Amino acid sequence: MSFASSPRTTFANDPAPHPAVYSGQTPLAVDVLPEIRAYRGELTVSLPLRHAGARVVTLRYEGLGGAGLPAVFVAGGISAHRHVGSSAAFTEAGWWEAQVGSGRALDPTRHRIVAFDWLGSDGSLDAVIDPADQADAVAAVLDALDIERVHAFIGCSYGAMVGLQFAARHGGRLDRLVAISGAHRAHPFSSAWRALQRRAVALGALQCDETHGLALARQLAILSYRTPEEFADRFEAAQVVDGRVRVAAEDYLDHCGALYTTRTSPVAFQRLSESIDLQALEPARIDTPTTVVAVEQDRLVPVEDSLALAQGLRGATRVEVLSSRYGHDAFLKEEAAIAAVLTQALQEAATSHTPIAIEAAA
C-alpha cells in the first residue's frame, strides 16, 4: 500500500539541561541520562477508509530514541495519544510513563519508540473508523518516518485490536506483536455497554451543553474499566445528601467525567468508541509471533476471548494471564507485571523471531 504523504517532523534534542536535585543541604546523586532524541511531527495522507471511503487526514506522531535503534510502536486505549512518555523536550507526563523512558521496559536508549494520536481523535473526522483503518494509518506514519520494519507493536485495549489488524495487514514488516487486554473481536456485551455510552452522548447532545452527556459516557466507561473488588475496597456505603441518595463513588466519577470532557470531543469519543465495536478479525490471518496478555478480572475483554485469539493465531504465541483488581485498566496500573511482560517480549523479538515462527508452522 502506498500513501500520498507530506510529512513534517519537528525535532527537539533535549534542549534543557538536567537540573541537579537537592534535598536540604545534601546534594543527591543524579543519574545523568543520555541525551534522548525526541520529536513530534504530522503528515497529511489520503487514506482509503474501509467504511467511509478515501479521506484526507492529518496524522500526528511522536518519536523517542535514535533512528538507528529497533523501532517499537506503542498504542493504548482510545483515550491514549502520541505522548507515551516524558522527555527533556516534551516534559509533561506521558500516558504510559511507568513503562516508557530511560531505564524502563520500553527504553528509548535501546529502542526507537513511536506512537501517534488515533485517527479521529481530534474530532475532525466524523465518520465510521474501522480498526483496520487505524492500522493503515500506523503504516503511513511508519512510511513517513522511513521505518521499514517494526521490531514490536505493543498495543493495549483498542491499541491491541489495532495491533492485530496491523499484523494481519502489514505483518510482513512486523517482528512481534504484544496484544494486552484486546482481542480479535469486540465482545457483544461490551459492545452493548459502549452503545449505551454513545447514547448518553447523544442524549446530552440534544441540549446546549453536550459535555454533560460525554461526562456520563466516560463515567459509564470507567465502570467497565475497573472491578467491583476495587470499588468494594475504595468506597463505603451511600449517604442521604439534600434529600437525594449519593453513593460513595460519585465524587470519583464526577472527577473522571469532568477531566475527560476537557480533553476529548464528543465526536472523537463517539467515533473511536464505535471503532472498538467494529473489531472482527480472523486470528488465522496473523502469523506474526505474538504475546497475548489477558487479565482474569477484565470485564470488557473476557479472558475467554483472549484465549480464543491465542488459539487461533498461526504464529508462535505466548499467553500471559494476569490477576488484577484493576481489571481492564491493569495495563496502566500493574506496572511491574506489565514491565516484565514487555521486557520478555522484546527479548524474544530480538533473539528468537525466526526459529519461533518456524516451530509454530511445523
Add this chain to the structure above:
Amino acid sequence: MSFASSPRTTFANDPAPHPAVYSGQTPLAVDVLPEIRAYRGELTVSLPLRHAGARVVTLRYEGLGGAGLPAVFVAGGISAHRHVGSSAAFTEAGWWEAQVGSGRALDPTRHRIVAFDWLGSDGSLDAVIDPADQADAVAAVLDALDIERVHAFIGCSYGAMVGLQFAARHGGRLDRLVAISGAHRAHPFSSAWRALQRRAVALGALQCDETHGLALARQLAILSYRTPEEFADRFEAAQVVDGRVRVAAEDYLDHCGALYTTRTSPVAFQRLSESIDLQALEPARIDTPTTVVAVEQDRLVPVEDSLALAQGLRGATRVEVLSSRYGHDAFLKEEAAIAAVLTQALQEAATSHTPIAIEAAA
C-alpha cells in the same frame, strides 16, 4: 409498631367459569382448578419514613388464597408489583407466573399469597425511601389483612433486601425468610452503576421528553441484570448502518427501554433505585431461619456478599448457590431451580422452624 390505617379491600371470588380448551376436534383434559380467592385492596397509612419523616401513603396489595392458609409474602425487584400470578379474577400474567399459581411452588390452594406495590412505585412519593420503610409498609399491609404471622417472606433482588429488613424489624411475626439475589448491603460497584442510571434520568429530565433518559437508565440496568455469556450467545457482531455503528444488542435494548417507560414514572425509578443503595443492615440483627440464594454469575449482587450475609445471620441458615447465564435475573428465568428452592423452604418453614432456630442458637 402501630399504623393508622384505613383498609379497603375488594374481593373477587373467581367470577368467570373455567373455559374448556379444545385443539382441533379433540377435547383436551383440563385440570379443574379449585376456586381460588383473589382480592385486591389498598390502605392509607401514616408511615414514619426513616429519612423523609412521617408521610401519609397509599399501599396497594393483592392476595391469592384463603384467609385460613399460612401466609406467604412475595416481593420482587423494584419493577415488580402486587400482581405476582394470574387468577380467574385477575387474568393478566403476573410478574412471577412461573412460581405462583395453582400447582406451582407458591400454590394459593396451600398458601395465602400476599404481595404489594412498592411504596413509591406510583411516583407520588418523591422522597428518600429506605428499604426499612418498605418493611414497615409490608407490616402495615399485613396488619390491614389481619395476618399476624407470616409463614414465609420470599424476596428477590430488592425484595430480598426488604425481606431482610422485615426479619430485622418484625422478625417476631416471621417463620422463614427466603432471600434470593439480594443481600444486607448494596455493593459499592453496583451502587455506582445505579447512580449513573439515575444520572441518565436526570440528563433526560433536562429536556422536554424525560422518557428518553428513563429508557437509557433501564437499558443500563438490563446490562447489570444479565451476563456477557448470554449476550455472547444471543448477539452477533456490530454493523454499520447509515454511517453509524449499530451493535447487535441495540434492538433488544430499544425494546426493553420502550416497554419500561410505558409503565414506570421517572420519579418512581429514581426513588426505588436510590432505595436499593441505602441497604445497609447488620445481619446479626436477624435470627429468623433463612434461605439465602445466590447466583454465581450475578454481577449486581456478588456471591461474596450473599455468603457474608449467610455467615452473619444468627438463625438457622441454608445457602444455595445457583449457576445461571441469566445472572441477577436468574430468579425470573431459572424456573425449575427456583421452584425447588421455594418448595424446600416452605417445607422447612412448616416442619422444622423451632428446632432449627434452637439448633442455631446452641
